[in-house]
Every structure is written in structure tokens, then in C-alpha cells.
Amino acid sequence: MRFPPSGVFVVQTDLGSGSAWINPFLPSERTTQPGKQNDGWVGQAVIDDPVYFTAAVPGPYQTVEIEIEYMPIRQPLLDFGLARDAAGQQLEMHPMYSSELDDSRWVKIEKPLSAFVFNNATNVLNKQDVSSLAVWNASSVSPEVFDGPAGEAKDTRISLRGAHDFYFVPTKPFKTVFSLQAANRDKGNDTVGFRIFCGGEEIAQDAVGASGSRDVRMGKEFKHTISIPDPKHCVYRVAVVSSDDVFIRNVNTTAKHWVVGPRLNFGDVVGFATATQAGLAWTNSRHIVAETFHKEGLQTISFGNKSVALKRTHTTVRANRDAVDKGLAALKAPLGDVRIVADGYFAFTSESYFEPQPRRFNDSTQLEAEGVRAVLTDYVKPEQLQEGWMKSRFSFGLNPNMEKLRFVLSAPGIMSRSGAVYVRKITLKYKREAVDMQDWFGILRREAANAWHRF
Numbered sequence: 023m024r025f026p027p028s029g030v031f032v033v034q035t036d037l038g039s040g041s042a043w044i045n046p047f048l049p050s051e052r053t054t055q056p057g058k059q060n061d062g063w064v065g066q067a068v069i070d071d072p073v074y075f076t077a078a079v080p081g082p083y084q085t086v087e088i089e090i091e092y093m094p095i096r097q098p099l100l101d102f103g104l105a106r107d108a109a110g111q112q113l114e115m116h117p118m119y120s121s122e123l124d125d126s127r128w129v130k131i132e133k134p135l136s137a138f139v140f141n142n143a144t145n146v147l148n149k150q151d152v153s154s155l156a157v158w159n160a161s162s163v164s165p166e167v168f169d170g171p172a173g174e175a176k177d178t179r180i181s182l183r184g185a186h187d188f189y190f191v192p193t194k195p196f197k198t199v200f201s202l203q204a205a206n207r208d209k210g211n212d213t214v215g216f217r218i219f220c221g222g223e224e225i226a227q228d229a230v231g232a233s234g235s236r237d238v239r240m241g242k243e244f245k246h247t248i249s250i251p252d253p254k255h256c257v258y259r260v261a262v263v264s265s266d267d268v269f270i271r272n273v274n275t276t277a278k279h280w281v282v283g284p285r286l287n288f289g290d291v292v293g294f295a296t297a298t299q300a301g302l303a304w305t306n307s308r309h310i311v312a313e314t315f316h317k318e319g320l321q322t323i324s325f326g327n328k329s330v331a332l333k334r335t336h337t338t339v340r341a342n343r344d345a346v347d348k349g350l351a352a353l354k355a356p357l358g359d360v361r362i363v364a365d366g367y368f369a370f371t372s373e374s375y376f377e378p379q380p381r382r383f384n385d386s387t388q389l390e391a392e393g394v395r396a397v398l399t400d401y402v403k404p405e406q407l408q409e410g411w412m413k414s415r416f417s418f419g420l421n422p423n424m425e426k427l428r429f430v431l432s433a434p435g436i437m438s439r440s441g442a443v444y445v446r447k448i449t450l451k452y453k454r455e456a457v458d459m460q461d462w463f464g465i466l467r468r469e470a471a472n473a474w475h476r477f
Contacts (some may be wrong), residue, residue, distance in 0.1 A: 025465055030078050031452040037445060038064040043080065044448055047073045047431070065446035072432040074105070075448070082422035082468050083452040088429070090448055091413050096441035099285065099385040101159065104418045106430040113430060117159050117401035118240045118414050122389050124403055134398050135262075136160065143395040153306070155380035156365075156387065158399040164221040167191045168255040172276035175199075178370050180273065181291030181299040181358060182282070184266035189367065189378035190326055191279040192253035200248075200262065201272035204241040215263035221256040232268055243271055257378045279376040281358060283367035286299050288358040301355035304375055307366030309386040310353070313338045319359030326351030332360065340438065345391035350375060385434045411446065420452075424449035 035041035037056040046056040052070035059067060079086075095098060099122075103115035104304050122128070128138045135147055146154045152165055190198065204212050212232040223292035230246055231411065248260060269289045273280075288301035312323055314332050322331045323341070330341040343351055350372055351364070365382040369375035381387075383397050404412040420427075433443055457465065 025081060025457075025462060025469075027457055027462065029454045029456040031083070031181065032449065033077075033080070033452075034447065034449045036064050036447050037066040043078050045076045047445070049073070054403070059444070061181050063444065064293055064444055065444060068431060068433060068436070068440075068443040068445065070437045072429050072430055073433055074110070074430045077427045077429065077444045077450055079420070079425050079427060080452060082454070082465060083420055084422070084454045085417055085419055085452075086427065087415065087417045087451040087453065088449065089415050089451075091407065091411055092119075093411050093444040093446075094121075094433075094441070095444065096439050097385075097436050097443055098122065099383075099434065099445065100433075100443065101430075101432040102414065102416060103430050110428065110430070114418065115159055115432070116416055117399050118416075118431075119404055119412070120158070120383075120401060122387065123397065123399075123401060125279055126422075128389075128397075130401075130403070135163070135398055137392075137396050137398045138401065140390065140394075144162050145147075146395045152377050152380045154393055154395040156383040156389070156394045156397045157380040158383035158397055158401060160399045161222070162398060164257045164379060165377075167257055167279075169193045169278050172196065173278070174275050175276045178249045178273045178275075180270060180370060181289040181301075182270040183287045183361075184268065186262050186270065186282050186285060186287070188260040188262065188273070189283075189376075190258045190260070190275065190277040192250065192258050193276045193278065193454070194251075194253060196253040196258065196276055197273040198248045198249045198260065198273065198277065200246045200270060201243050201274070202232065202246065202264075203243045203269045203271050205267045212265055212268050214246070214268055215261075216248065217261040217263065219259040219261070219463070220254050232264075236425050243298075243400070259378070264367045279374050281367040281369045281375060281378060284364045284382060285362070286364070286368050288360040299358050301358045301360065303353045303368040303370055304350045304362060304372045304423075305353055305366050305368045306350060306375070306377060306381065307343075307353075307364035307368075308381070308388075308392050309340070309342045309363045309384060310362050311338050311340050312360055312362050313359045316359055319357055321355065321357040321360070323360065324352070324354045326353075340386070340435065342386050345388060351358070351450070362383065379450055403457055423475075425472075425476075 033043035035044040035048050037074055046051045047066050052073050054067040056066040098397055099120050100118035101115050102118040103113050106112040106114055123138050127141055169191045172195055190291050214230050216228045310325055313339055315335055317335060320332050322329055325341045326347045327342045328341045330339050332339060365384050404414040
């Protein structure tokens with residue numbers, strides 16, 4: 023069984039009778055007990071997000087194919103993937119299910135890009151304007167843009183905490199100066215990294231050290247300059263990589279159009295001041311998730327025609343704009359000190375806004391109402407089974423030395439809508455090349471080496 027000459031090893035579970043190869047979903051507080059459910063079916067129900075199950079690998083295989091039979095209940099979107107590291111931080115995720123894209127008016131195409139298009143509107147994929155595009159777990163597109171000769175550089179005073187992605191329409195020459203400040207909450211230097219991209223191509227990296235001594239006050243502001251004398255016609259992305267102990271206080275740039283996103287973390291100075299800077303931005307986002315980590319950040323945020331109250335720390339809240347609320351929306355956080363993740367991008371003046379990439383497709387997106395006509399994704403519609411059940415298939419490459427796999431099922435927002443995902447069957451098919459006798463002995467030697475390593 024462990025070394026089949028065909029190179030194929032198949033295991034299966036209904037999550038009710040137990041399996042030596044596939045374990046039930048965890049953590050247990052986000053699922054029901056595996057076995058016979060109240061509705062009479064056998065399996066396990068997912069009721070919170072995310073969950074995972076582990077599988078024992080039956081030897082050195084090259085790939086694993088997985089089939090899942092499931093039924094989503096009040097859950098419009100699912101993702102599925104494999105954790106590539108023990109900590110579960112490196113995830114290879116794929117689209118699993120979308121109620122929006124399962125509408126017959128959305129048709130899958132492969133050229134010029136892998137996407138679903140609405141009523142055959144393939145022309146939207148050839149435009150530089152990405153306002154009618156969304157992206158779901160796939161490579162994005164970046165328009166070719168340029169703002170001509172540089173004018174006078176302008177300052178924008180902000181208070182952003184930690185890592186952020188900045189997107190710029192370049193001028194000639196293009197120059198941006200970031201002013202940063204360390205909070206000095208911990209001993210040792212804070213390091214701030216800068217990664218620069220032209221479209222999807224990384225063109226430069228740099229890193230600077232920030233003050234790190236434990237002190238009773240914020241460190242002094244320091245500057246980092248990015249200068250490109252002869253920029254290309256592309257969206258320049260500057261990824262500022264740092265811990266949340268580093269604050270971005272000012273941006274001085276020749277760019278007339280620039281945005282931040284989809285993560286926006288309005289900073290605090292708790293422990294060093296009695297007040298924080300209010301957060302104000304303009305965004306094309308239709309949906310946001312907000313969270314604060316300090317009691318000083320408990321407040322009511324306005325988002326276009328909606329308001330949402332942060333009543334508890336370390337608790338996410340959601341806000342969704344109405345379909346009739348068109349154009350840019352003002353986002354106001356009167357007390358600052360809030361982290362926001364959105365499906366779009368943020369500008370600090372309405373005049374500087376532009377769309378650098380398609381919006382993220384998520385569980386709250388209403389494609390037709392929001393004017394989206396194409397979704398860039400490698401999504402494959404699930405096979406429809408009887409009585410509302412469906413089947414999805416995935417394939418993952420394996421490291422021959424892997425002994426345990428950790429699969430992740432993500433159902434964003436499922437608890438807020440009292441939803442569930444019923445799972446009744448999981449099938450894993452491990453594959454490697456079929457072998458002759460000589461190859462078979464080679465596999466035995468490799469497995470013996472793995473066993474010695476375990477010992």
C-alpha cells in the first residue's frame with residue numbers, strides 16, 4: 023500500500039467513521055463534532071473561520087489531488103489551500119466557491135487572461151482602466167500610467183503605523199521622501215525595508231535602521247528618499263516593510279496621484295501623548311473590516327453613507343457601502359488608532375486618487391451592483407451533485423520529505439451571517455510516477471533515509 027507500483031495511493035473519509043490518514047477539522051470550537059449531524063447527514067459542519075485538517079502522507083509522493091464534497095449554507099465565498107510551513111503562515115490558497123460567479127451570466131475565459139466575464143464583456147480586460155475589474159486569488163494587472171513632467175513636490179502629513187503598500191503614478195523625475203518615526207517600545211533597532219516595483223516587477227530593495235532604545239518618548243523623525251530620474255510608464259509600488267513600532271509621519275512626493283492599500287493602519291502614540299491624529303481618507307472600497315487594539319481607539323467610524331462602531335478592542339467589525347453609494351467614499355476615524363483592511367485603495371485627498379489595481383473580490387462583493395464586469399481568477403466552478411451538495415477539486419505539489427499536510431478552509435464572514443459549510447467526504451489521491459523494480463528499490467532507500475532522519 024505504501025509503495026504502489028502504479029504510483030497512486032488513494033485515501034478517503036466521511037469524517038464520521040474515523041481515518042488513519044485524514045483527521046477531522048480543527049479547532050473544535052469552529053466546527054461541529056464529526057459524525058452524524060442533526061439533519062441526518064454524516065460529516066462535519068464548519069461554523070467559523072478559518073479551519074484546517076491534517077493528513078498523514080503515505081510516503082514520498084510528488085503531488086496530491088483532493089476532492090471535497092460540501093454544501094455552503096448562507097456562505098457566498100470559500101477559499102481552500104495548503105499550509106507550506108509548520109506555523110501556517112505560508113499559505114497556497116485557491117478559490118473554492120462563489121455564489122456570485124456561479125450565475126450563468128458569468129463565463130470563464132482563458133485569454134487574454136484567466137478570468138470570469140459578465141455577459142461576454144471581454145473588452146474590459148484590454149483597457150488601462152481597472153475600475154470594472156476585481157481579482158480573486160490570482161495575479162493582478164497594472165495599468166501603464168504616467169503624469170508627465172514633475173511639478174513642485176508636496177507634503178502630506180499622515181500617521182500610519184507599520185507596513186503599508188504605496189502606489190504612485192510617476193512623474194519625470196519621480197521622487198518621494200518618507201518621514202518615519204520609531205516608538206521605542208522595545209530594545210534593539212527597528213529595521214524598515216523598502217521594496218520598489220514597476221508594475222509586477224521588483225526593481226530595487228533598501229533597508230534602514232530606526233532608533234531602538236527604550237525611552238519615555240518617540241524617537242526623532244528620520245527620512246528615506248526614493249528617486250527615479252527616468253521612470254517607466256507603469257504604476258510604481260513602494261512596499262514599506264516594518265513592525266508596528268514604526269510610524270510613517272509624512273510623505274513628500276512629486277507624484278500628483280498616489281494611494282495606499284488595501285491595508286490602512288491609522289497610528290496611535292499611546293504612552294507618549296494624550297491624543298492621536300484623526301484619520302481621514304477617500305476610497306473606492308465597497309467593503310471594509312476595522313479593528314482597534316487600544317481602548318483609546320474605541321469610536322464610531324464613518325464610511326461613505328455608513329457608520330460602524332468599534333465597541334471592543336481586538337474585535338473586527340464590518341461595513342459595506344450600499345450599491346447606490348457611487349464614486350469615492352470618505353473614510354473618517356475621529357480618534358485614529360484603527361486598522362482597516364479593504365477591497366480597494368485609499369488617498370488622502372480626493373484629487374490624488376487613482377486605481378492602481380483591480381479591487382479584491384471578497385465575500386461581501388456584489389459584482390453586478392458594484393459595476394464589476396470581470397474577475398481575474400483561476401476559479402473553477404464546482405461540480406453540482408444531488409440535493410445541493412457540490413464537489414471541488416484541487417492539486418498541490420509536494421516535497422517528498424513531507425510527512426504531514428495541513429489543509430486550510432477559509433469561509434470569511436461565516437459567523438457574522440450565521441452560516442455553515444457542511445463537509446461530508448474528503449478524498450486524497452497521492453501520485454508519483456509508476457515504477458519498475460529498480461525504481462521501486464530507490465523509493466525504499468529514500469524512505470529508509472527518511473525513517474533514519476525521524477529516528
